Amino acid sequence: MENEWFFLKEAHSLSGLPADNIPEYIFWGRSNVGKSSLINLLIKKKLAKTSKTPGRTKSLVFFQFKKIFRIVDFPGYGFSYISKEKIIKLDNLIEGYLKKRENIKKIFLLFDSRHLIKPIDKVIIESLLEIQTNEINFIFTKVDKIKSLEKKKINEKIKNISKDFNKNIFHTSIKESNGIILLRKFLYKSLDKKVG
Numbered sequence: 001m002e003n004e005w006f007f008l009k010e011a012h013s014l015s016g017l018p019a020d021n022i023p024e025y026i027f028w029g030r031s032n033v034g035k036s037s038l039i040n041l042l043i044k045k046k047l048a049k050t051s052k053t054p055g056r057t058k059s060l061v062f063f064q065f066k067k068i069f070r071i072v073d074f075p076g077y078g079f080s081y082i083s084k085e086k087i088i089k090l091d092n093l094i095e096g097y098l099k100k101r102e103n104i105k106k107i108f109l110l111f112d113s114r115h116l117i118k119p120i121d122k123v124i125i126e127s128l129l130e131i132q133t134n135e136i137n138f139i140f141t142k143v144d145k146i147k148s149l150e151k152k153k154i155n156e157k158i159k160n161i162s163k164d165f166n167k168n169i170f171h172t173s174i175k176e177s178n179g180i181i182l183l184r185k186f187l188y189k190s191l192d193k194k195v196g
């Protein structure tokens with residue numbers, strides 16, 4: 001069967017957002033956390049650009065499945081050449097989108113399993129909780145990079161994070177499909193329509 005995901009557009013300003021109200025699922029996290037790689041595996045198509053060096057573009061990238069729903073690839077945060085103070089103030093595009101967009105359905109925040117939740121992630125979570133009422137889910141990426149000796153300790157920490165924040169938790173790796181399958185099911189199940 002043909003894969004019906006496609007690149008819709010890249011928005012650099014609020015006026016550039018798609019005009020209709022098809023449900024949107026946000027994927028966000030620190031630069032290099034593995035957002036684009038995960039999106040590509042989730043949709044089974046290489047639409048999102050991945051790279052070894054953290055990106056600098058401040059744009060929202062929209063990938064769409066038929067006329068049913070979209071994934072929004074958010075600009076990564078925490079890239080070091082921006083001062084900490086500046087990072088804390090959300091970019092106008094991001095803030096405007098999060099505050100005004102009515103068709104946001106869920107938010108997925110990604111964290112590197114090796115580093116878990118860093119101070120900058122906390123700032124982002126707090127800002128989100130202030131301006132957003134949509135469901136936030138946590139994804140811990142790059143599970144394959146955790147040494148087996150550390151696994152138990154890390155999993156224990158993640159469990160505590162789950163309790164502290166009361167969020168759904170997913171574990172993913174580009175080298176292993178189970179976590180991605182679970183995430184895909186969760187995403188598709190939350191849509192009213194039957195897809196793929």
Ligand SMILES: Nc1nc2c(ncn2[C@@H]2O[C@H](COP(=O)(O)OP(=O)(O)O)[C@@H](O)[C@H]2O)c(=O)[nH]1
Binds near residue numbers: 029030031038142172
């Ligand atoms: N080992 C491993 N590397 C990953 C994983 N996910 C992403 N990467 C690598 O991390 C780098 C950044 O990935 P990318 O998807 O571009 O991150 P983004 O900046 O969050 O979109 C790339 O070199 C990826 O190949 C993973 O699950 N395991």
Ligand SMILES: [Mg+2]
Binds near residue numbers: 035036037
């Ligand atoms: Mg990316």
